[in-house]
């Protein structure tokens with residue numbers, strides 16, 4: 445993927461995430477793969493509603509910064525997921541309110557309440573709490589690298605996808621499922637036979 449195109453797409457998606465209330469202030473970070481060895485990532489400490497394409501930071505998978513700007517402090521888990529999954533083009537981390545409420549309570553997302561939850565998200569693990577930006581958090585996220593989506597205890601959520609749009613759709617769906625769960629409480633999940641059928645789709 446062309447670097448300028450990737451910078452523009454990432455800036456558009458930041459604005460979308462912010463406008464959809466999927467994160468507030470400078471919370472969250474996003475990356476988009478250019479090749480096997482390089483990706484662009486959001487800069488540290490900037491409000492997600494107003495980052496321009498020029499502010500995105502070019503890095504390689506070894507953690508070296510190749511452009512102006514300072515990358516997100518969470519670059520470690522972006523590199524871990526992009527490296528573990530050659531099919532992953534994009535990683536999105538943010539702090540959607542309902543996801544974060546569950547993560548603060550240490551309560552799992554019940555993604556088998558609706559078909560979309562199963563198809564788009566699958567099983568959503570809870571990554572234990574570690575200091576943001578720490579190697580321990582990166583290692584804990586890496587342990588769940590095969591998951592499409594995960595919650596971070598007392599922190600927020602991560603999704604990944606084969607395109608920026610797929611990672612975004614998963615984040616939007618994850619927050620929808622968390623809100624749904626807040627409304628329907630302990631409603632029964634879909635029957636096991638239907639879950640199996642949906643998992644094959």
Ligand SMILES: [Zn+2]
Nearest residue numbers: 472576599600
């Ligand atoms: Zn965060």
